[in-house]
Amino acid sequence: MKRPSIQEVGTEVRRGGGVACREAETAICRHEASDLGAYIAFNAGAIRQQADAVDVAAARGEDPGPLAGVTVSIKDLYALDGTPLRAGTKRPLPAWPEGFLVRALRELGAVITGKTHTVEFAFGAVGLNPNTGTPVNPWDPVEHRAPGGSSAGAGVSLWEGSARIALGSDTGGSIRIPASATGVVGFRPTTGRWPTTGVVPLSTTLDTVGLLTHTVEDLRYAFRVLDPLAGYARETADATPEGVSGLRIGVPASRLWTDAEPGIATVVEGALAELRAVGATVIEIDMPELDEAGERYFDGQIVQPEFLGFLERDLPEWIPLLHPIVGKRLGAAGDVRALDYLAALHERRRLSAVVHARLASERIDLLATPTLPIAPPPLAALSRLGAYRDANRLMLSGTCPASMLDLCAISLPAGLDGVGMPVGLQLMGPAGADLAVLAQAAAVESVLGTNLTRLGIPPRLAEPSQAD
Template identity: 80%
Template sequence: MTRPPIRRVASDVRRGRGAARREAEAAIRRQAASDLDAYVAFDPAAIRERADAVDRAVAKGEDPGPLAGVLVSVKDLYALDGTPLRAGSKRPLPAWSEGFLVRSLRRLGAVFAGKTHTVEFAFGAVGLNPNTGTPVNPWDPAEHRAPGGSSAGAGVSLWEGSARIALGSDTGGSIRIPASATGVVGMRPTTGRWPTTGVVPLSTTLDTVGLLTHTAEDLRHAFLALDPPAGSDREPAGSLSEGISGLRIGVPASRLWTDAEPDIQAVVRGALVELEAAGAMLLDVDVPELDEAGERYFDGRIVQPEFLGFLERELPEWIPLLHSIIGKRLGAAGEVRAIDYLAALDARHRLSARAHARLTAERVDLLATPTLPIAPPPLAALSRLGAYRDANRAMLSGTCPASMLDMCAISLPAGLDGEGMPVGLQLMGPSGGDLRLLAQAAVVEGVLGTNLTRLGTPPRVPA
């Protein structure tokens, strides 16, 4: 399997050397041949129509933009004109208007592939959705394994070949979790960097919108197209010419490491040793705020009451329709007192300030941990609600601390575990340091290799 970078795809389309329609037809063929069930809605006619519009613009001498002809799958939490919005629920939601990220991608020349599956209202990390279906993780040739959630179809759509960029949302890890589980790259931008307009909310405090791609360089190109650095930017953009030499990577003493399965620890540590051999500096650091942030996320005093409040205000008739794996976990949300909710928000700010001060004092560029502490579980093992809850908590435990600490974070493929499932390396950077983290991730990828070179092709995807 070969895969040109999206920079080259878009450049060829913009210069008339390629055709958006040809890209579209290839994506449509791949989706038709796939049994991975990435999408809840896929409309070949709409894809062709949008691709033809891009090609017509080029023919008239216009520039469609730096993502011209690039296929983008859209998590079914986003409003997308012409496509129903279900948010993984049992029926379509009232009409929503497209928001920042979808509108921006339209202006940049992207072609939307369709709506990918999400966990119902994004409230889950495993990727399971009994309402609309659960995509197949392509790395297990025999069993139906979880794809990671809540952006359940995002990574699957990339391997299917029907999209080169996948839109996800990340509250406690819903971009990074499926990126790790399916062996692609996914980034949580700093909270508030991009508006979450046009996206069904889970937590007004923690929600972010972002991208998954096959490579860090693809993600960096798309991010810079959406959010180019300006003179007033808060952080330097970072330069790939800096290389890996001297990059200071903190390895925290934390349950993010100790709770990870031994073979997952070994894969991620092996990747870090490779980075060290290439010139990076590995530093043992103590960041107790990571573990406390995880504990506070799971106490349910921020996300759950914010989610329940949204449903009660905007979609009260949907509450009785929630599947039990969602509804039962919401049970105590209405009992959270306002004083406890406000105290949780205050604690989050204090923890974030302490963690950032610690990184500055240690002169650490970023923190490195496993993205997920467990392998994506087979769906058959999740039939009991208790088993689902345990897996859901485990899959959130590696990513929710960065969300609570208001850090930007990215997951890169580190290798395969003993079961042949992908393992993610999570790199966490300081708040507002998105562009630098992207540059550092591209440098790390230059040492470790892309997912194709490091992991190979999933067994359920034709080579």
Template identity: 40%
Template sequence: MELRNRFECDIAFLSEQLSSGQLTSEELTRRAIDNHETYGATLNAFKCLQPEKALEMARYSDRLLASGVPYRALHGIPVSVKDIYGLEGYPIFVGSSKELPAKWQSSGPFVRSFAAQNAVFIGKTHTVEFAYGGLGVNNHWGTPKNPWDSENHRVPGGSSSGSGISLWEGSAWVALGTDTAGSVRVPASFTGNVGLKTSLGHWSTEGIVPLSPTLDTAGFSTRTVADAKFVFHAISHLEAYENVCSQIAEQNERDQHIRFRIGVDDGLMWSESEPEISEICLNALRELENEDCELVSFEFPQAKRAVDMRNLGGPVSVELIEFLNSELPEWFDALDPVIRQRIKMGGDISAIEYLRRVREIKSARKEVKEIFHAID
């Protein structure tokens, strides 16, 4: 099958082509590698990409299919993995200057759910050091370049800084990331992709180097909402391709008879936003309203409380400094000075203040759940 460009095929289409034998995983993976060779030196999405290892996985996926193994929905689909996940056979740096001990290379349940689908891991993408930053900057390995500006080196968003770029350049169709305070959503937004941040605890964070156990979540990015929906169904149920398509069709049919209520906060979202961004958001809301969604104004004081806590460091700096002291004490002096200064804030926070912040987060979560009784 001829793929004319890296943007043309959604995952459901590729999955159908792979399952029917019109496309092989090796062909698709070679295309992903070729795309990276075209853009990789300029954009710097990957910390570690091993073409032969990826091709071996692709050939194995093809052999499984030829042997009659049931085809799963993500069988043979190239997936990039943020270098904060353990991934068997790959080193892990978490954006730091030194490779972490071997025990952190072990794959956790979230990665294994993709392996169970016989997806192809194309490589590990860059991250901000220990995922502690939202712009995507890394002074150890170079900051990946936002692909939307070919002349100026603009930040890609973080902390999953290479994930959105791997989608843009066509070296992956799914990009695994993590989200503590925006680290899937920000780089997806910066690079024109779709980031899925799930509720805390929806997927296990075992096998992920922790930033903040209080807030960390596993997630992923894709090029489109349709792709995100397809992947979510696939890994939530580990279903065969036909079952995933059937589930999505049934959900789409149900959704046609539902008028979704979208909450629009009249406060912080707009007062802290640049005019151009506000206009884009308003246009998106108007489009949704034209599709028969109902826009509902509501008060959201929890957002202001969350921002105030973030500006104080939240629980994140405390939990990260505790992790480093317990697990990687020799890493502290090698940290990027900017990251080190952020982390040091945690050492100045008392146990009483830390517990207050955690309690505040739990209280805000409970209040937000109440809000969602009235909106979708």
């Protein structure tokens, strides 16, 4: 059971023969057959027009680009010309220009399918949005479980079959969390590597933009053709992974492990054992800064005042409209003193410097932890605000340290837990090592297998072909 890679799709489209239009029709049919609710806006007419333009260019002998005809869903935090931008709120935001990542995808020939659901203003990790709707996690055949947030519809759109790439944003984990929760791959690039233009901000300090895909191979290829710093000819992008022999993986003594449910920790430990068996060096490492970074993230001294400052400056009329799960959590952000905010930024830089120095001195390529410490909860269990807050904190706790420490990080499927929900393996690497981390993660995937081989097909998919 194998789906074609993104590189293979782009290659076939560039050869001509109407392949982009066939890809578009497949995406439309699978969306229309789905009840997962990934999208807030899906425009079949616009998809067909984009695909037709790609095929016409290919027929003329022009090169539409290395992502020609590849379908891409866009988180409704990104501006998209011709589609209202709501950012998960109760009404559309003012006009916002398209930014770096959407423009780059268009230039490379991608076909944009529509806007996927996000948590209101991306301020939440569960994926819940009472304003616009919460996508269904396809792995529970009975209950409506959280899809992970804040890029709530991203992973769901991949399983729906309407997109091969999903755009997300990641402040404290909003790409990696839904990737883990839905059994796909999600990568947080180094902070600042890609411009966040055209994206509604949450935290000017921590925001990143990035991708979710079914496989590391796909994500690595897409990243390399999109990345301004990749430094090689796009046409020769090579997705062949290096081996894991000699790879040094650090397992940190941290709450990221001890707070994980036993069944989740066991799945990730099993994946690491498989890597050790084929030559990876897996060693325990002292890394208390991970826990300290997480605590400082939850102190609310950085994200909350930056978020509130943006709202007060640019969207003051939206503040009274915030749903309580966002508004009440924003709480006392206005009471954060400037000195405390500056001290938090300084401490973040200090912790990051310590961690990077230790990774270098101990020659650690990657740090490995569970991505999420808990299974995605059923929405019925989150009806009380207190229960939601507890779940939200837990779902952020595994990913926010990497954000605070300026690490790039990827989540890939490690297996299924005792209730059949996906478990993510998070691999974290130094700032600026994005291409190396993606190559190492591809090597890991070559051992563990892709999500189809590792996890199988989600029970809610109507038929196996939807996963292809």
